[in-house]
Amino acid sequence: MSDIADNFPHLLGEWLKGTGPESDVVVSTRVRFARNIQGFPFTGRGDATQREAVLTMVNSALRRVHLDRSVVSLQLDKLEGIARDVLVERHLISRELASGEGPRGVTYGRGEMLSIMVNEEDHLRLQWIKAGFDPERAWKALCKVDRALEKVLPYAFSERYGYLTACPTNVGTGMRVSVMVHLPALTLKEHIEKVYNAAKRMNHAVRGLYGEGTRAYGDMYQISNQATLGRTEEDILESVGRIVPKILEYERQTRAQLYTEDRGLLEDKVMRALALLRNARRLNVQEMMSQLSMLRLGIDMGVVSDITLRTVNELFLLGQPSHLMRKEGRTLNAAERDELRARMVRSMLAHGEN
Amino acid sequence: MDCQCCNRKKATVRICDLEDNSIAEQHNVCADCFALVKRYLFDMARPLAATADIVREVQSLLNADQTALALPENPGALAPIASNVPVCPECGMTLADFKARGRFGCPRDYEVFAEHLDPLFERIHDVQPPRHKGRTPDALEGRDVIVARTRQLAQLRERLEAAVREENFELAARLRDEINELQGKDITRA
Numbered sequence A: 001m002s003d004i005a006d007n008f009p010h011l012l013g014e015w016l017k018g019t020g021p022e023s024d025v026v027v028s029t030r031v032r033f034a035r036n037i038q039g040f041p042f043t044g045r046g047d048a049t050q051r052e053a054v055l056t057m058v059n060s061a062l063r064r065v066h067l068d069r070s071v072v073s074l075q076l077d078k079l080e081g082i083a084r085d086v087l088v089e090r091h092l093i094s095r096e097l098a099s100g101e102g103p104r105g106v107t108y109g110r111g112e113m114l115s116i117m118v119n120e121e122d123h124l125r126l127q128w129i130k131a132g133f134d135p136e137r138a139w140k141a142l143c144k145v146d147r148a149l150e151k152v153l154p155y156a157f158s159e160r161y162g163y164l165t166a167c168p169t170n171v172g173t174g175m176r177v178s179v180m181v182h183l184p185a186l187t188l189k190e191h192i193e194k195v196y197n198a199a200k201r202m203n204h205a206v207r208g209l210y211g212e213g214t215r216a217y218g219d220m221y222q223i224s225n226q227a228t229l230g231r232t233e234e235d236i237l238e239s240v241g242r243i244v245p246k247i248l249e250y251e252r253q254t255r256a257q258l259y260t261e262d263r264g265l266l267e268d269k270v271m272r273a274l275a276l277l278r279n280a281r282r283l284n285v286q287e288m289m290s291q292l293s294m295l296r297l298g299i300d301m302g303v304v305s306d307i308t309l310r311t312v313n314e315l316f317l318l319g320q321p322s323h324l325m326r327k328e329g330r331t332l333n334a335a336e337r338d339e340l341r342a343r344m345v346r347s348m349l350a351h352g353e354n
Numbered sequence B: 001m002d003c004q005c006c007n008r009k010k011a012t013v014r015i016c017d018l019e020d021n022s023i024a025e026q027h028n029v030c031a032d033c034f035a036l037v038k039r040y041l042f043d044m045a046r047p048l049a050a051t052a053d054i055v056r057e058v059q060s061l062l063n064a065d066q067t068a069l070a071l072p073e074n075p076g077a078l079a080p081i082a083s084n085v086p087v088c089p090e091c092g093m094t095l096a097d098f099k100a101r102g103r104f105g106c107p108r109d110y111e112v113f114a115e116h117l118d119p120l121f122e123r124i125h126d127v128q129p130p131r132h133k134g135r136t137p138d139a140l141e142g143r144d145v146i147v148a149r150t151r152q153l154a155q156l157r158e159r160l161e162a163a164v165r166e167e168n169f170e171l172a173a174r175l176r177d178e179i180n181e182l183q184g185k186d187i188t189r190a
Helices: A002-007 A048-064 A081-089 A095-099 A135-150 A184-188 A192-201 A233-261 A263-279 A285-300 A309-318 A321-328 A334-348 B031-041 B051-063 B095-101 B114-125 B143-165 B169-184
Strands: A026-035 A072-075 A105-109 A114-118 A124-131 A175-182 A204-208 A220-225 B013-019 B022-029
Touching: A026 A135, A048 A072, A048 A105, A048 A114, A081 A095, A081 A321, A114 A135, A124 A135, A135 A175, A135 A233, A175 A233, A175 A285, A184 A192, A184 A233, A184 A285, A192 A204, A192 A220, A192 A233, A204 A233, A220 A233, A233 A263, A263 A285, A263 A334, A285 A309, A285 A334, A309 A321, A309 A334, A321 A334, B013 B031, B013 B051, B022 B031, B022 B051, B031 B051, B031 B169, B143 B169
Parallel strands: none
Antiparallel strands: A026 A124, A026 A175, A072 A105, A105 A114, A114 A124, A175 A220, A204 A220, B013 B022
16 A cells, blocks of 8 residues: 555646636546557456556657656556555546456546546557636646647547447547536435436436435445547536536526525525534544535535535545555544544634645 | 377377477377367467466366366467458457447447447447547657558468468467567667
């Protein structure tokens, strides 16, 4: 575990700042490209030798394009499970890559905005995350990396189908824009179903970021484009830019409605959440996330003024199980984690902080 | 002499591993066992192994009574090939395989299964016709070299299959080494 602790900057990812456009509702915007190298089977069908060859090729290409001095490359099959889970919690790699097998890696940097996964379902998954709602700039930043790489890596590409990917849902542009949004008012008023359906009609998917099925702990959701073929990259940005603001507007209206019609209820929920977070001796991760969600709402509605969005965003991450274990430098059982989490939350939300 | 693989039948084939043009090691096997051994020797999907290792692997198959699994339906061929179903020559993926898994095996599959893909892509991406409209990669440094290499590899693989079918193993071994060498090149430096 020490290897990853050494490699990790103590600073948190740039996108956790709690700033950026529409940061009252939007936590971050991520753009990702799926790319593959011609002449090799896709990861799922490649053997260890072929995966190794892909990893070597990509790493040597990454060195050639001189990304930045800040980038870190890790070979995941040589890391411990906890270290991989920390990367998952930081959104630097996917759960699939963490639990996969064989030679695979990640290169990340630029304040953790950039991440390049190697030998995920596709040979390369490039992503750029920005704070707030900022698809255009995330896309432009990622394009630069992609263009540098395509000069030295023979991407699998066809005139007819575009960038060729292992799964037919990614073919064409290979581009997915995912916007992480906080929708506490819509969840509270049980309007989420409507959001799901409206997004689906417009070819976008909404899913809970934490938890399984329809449960979304912390009221965090991810909105992303579904179609990648038959559209230009600008078309995709345009449709995300059209649909997401509608959802944001809906959330804001519902928050305003809560404020005018149910102010007592809103204040009670927020202040109870704060009291619980400031006093609990054991907090499990679900409880922490749902109370932080109320607190985040309270900050935006002006009910709470001595805590910043950044602190809430950080707690969402630092309170995750693997981050706690990494901080302690050892494996912890559930009760130990809950106590440690409660202690950390108390100290970060202590009166007079910020 | 008895077959070194099954120890039952008479050995009729001698396999020699050459090092600097002299025989480093040799194995004598019967015709049946050789049919198994040659699948390993010329299977490009596997890493190149010494004959001794292959013989050992075949022996363990025989001990486990798994010969039926190891024997191809068509003894000369490297992969089961039926003329009416599209099979990718690069990764061996069949259309049925792709439909069952929902994932392609390699980029070449898009070409091999082209006539079956449009309805699927129209449905997934809600677009007609399902054609790429996004950006195209800029010219690759040394793209010609890579295109030539891909074409050359495909030709070599075809010749390898033919050589094995015709039992021209000397040629097959040479082709196999050529393919390995070409594949192993770090083409980012090409």
